[in-house]
Amino acid sequence: MSKSRGTGKKGAIHSLEVDASKGIITSFGQRFLFIPVELIHSIEDRLADMVGPMTATSFQYEIGKRGGSHYIRMAQKAGYDIKSSKDVGMIAANLGTLGGWGKLTVQEIDFKKKLIRLRWTNGVSVRPNKKSKTPVCHFGRGVLTGASEAMFGRKLESIELTCQGKGDAYCEALIGPPESVARYAETAEKQ
Numbered sequence: 001m002s003k004s005r006g007t008g009k010k011g012a013i014h015s016l017e018v019d020a021s022k023g024i025i026t027s028f029g030q031r032f033l034f035i036p037v038e039l040i041h042s043i044e045d046r047l048a049d050m051v052g053p054m055t056a057t058s059f060q061y062e063i064g065k066r067g068g069s070h071y072i073r074m075a076q077k078a079g080y081d082i083k084s085s086k087d088v089g090m091i092a093a094n095l096g097t098l099g100g101w102g103k104l105t106v107q108e109i110d111f112k113k114k115l116i117r118l119r120w121t122n123g124v125s126v127r128p129n130k131k132s133k134t135p136v137c138h139f140g141r142g143v144l145t146g147a148s149e150a151m152f153g154r155k156l157e158s159i160e161l162t163c164q165g166k167g168d169a170y171c172e173a174l175i176g177p178p179e180s181v182a183r184y185a186e187t188a189e190k191q
């Protein structure tokens, strides 16, 4: 059995409180909901059916962004001081990985350029029996972008460079100022 490291006693699992009498689950002073991932897939599919895949993608991304900024406020309230890449790694491990979003790691972070590259496996939008031609983690990328915006205090863009949903070994996103992300995407396309 592998032991999880670096998550400390503050891990989401440790602070998860189930109040059976009220039917409420709380963590980090916030109410959480325990739902099957299939429900997320149903929402994705219904959205795509109703408004088309392009608009559905942008919906998921924008909704994710709202949620992501909330995660950072929650982390700050819980006493996380976000000053170094180690702090960000801890938040990713405690709120991301232990929250069930997939195994999330920080690959690169530049506080000056406000740029971050994150890698994850087992994202919630990746489905075992369905392979896509394009990246699928719009909701997750939104969450990470919203969290990065709240962390860096400015508007950011993002691109999912590789995605397990299209057969890559892992998902990886670059999040940063629009001009940096556009430049990166351009260079990647030329290679």
Ligand SMILES: [Zn+2]
Pocket: 123, 126, 135, 136, 137, 160, 162, 163, 164, 165, 170, 171, 172
């Ligand atoms: Zn992905």
